[in-house]
Amino acid sequence: MRMREAARKLQVSARMLRHYEAAGLLRAARLDNGYRSLSEADVQRAAWVRDLIAAGFSTREVRALAAALDAGAGPPICTAALRNKLEQIDRLVDALTNRRRRVAERLVRQQQAVAASSTSDHGKEGPGDGNPEHSGAPVSAPGRPR
DNA sequence: CTTCTCACA
DNA sequence: TGTGAGGA
Known part of the structure; x- marks a missing residue:
């Protein structure tokens, strides 16, 4: 064909x-x-x-x-390769989980800082802010340049 | 219809 | 890794 x-x-x-x-x-x-x-x-x-x-x-x-x-x-080669890839993926998942946690922590601290500065003398809180805190929510990345 | 190369996300 | 354009 x-x-x-x-x-x-x-x-x-x-x-x-x-x-x-x-x-x-x-x-x-x-x-x-x-x-x-x-x-x-x-x-x-x-x-x-x-x-x-x-x-x-x-x-x-x-x-x-x-x-x-x-x-x-023989097939054992494939089996070994598959097992190997599985472990590779596990390590990748670990790395990404750590990344996610670090970003989430940074976000929390940043928001704490923002909250602290807004309660002090600089009360200039613009209407356009709005900062909903989602802990595990999937955050999209709209900033991709075209 | 198929082939290939070049460029790009 | 996968696609689109453009030409043969």
Whole structure:
């Protein structure tokens, strides 16, 4: 099959399949006209790649894992890689949790400082303030430049 | 329809 | 990591 059908089967853009191949994660035969021809095995391989990347593996990691697998390594290699990634994610979650806590603490102190200055002689509290305190509320970041 | 490259978020 | 433009 050609790119369009394979992409449809995989629920991925044909663009991504070319991307994967350019990254050395996939290998597809070519027709006489230069078009790619993907076998069912190619599609399954692509699905495997897609899932690993969705799970947070980098192209390097997938490439290395695929190479090891092609070199005759068994499923234990995949198991080890998965366990490894799991621990990596755990460490990441830890780091982010710490970040979140630090930001939350900073916010509390800042608001305490604001409250203290407003109760002293400078009572210039403009109408435009309003500072609702949410502890665990997800705070969006609207300040992205365009 | 497919291919590729360049640029960008 | 993933996409859009633009040309062949």
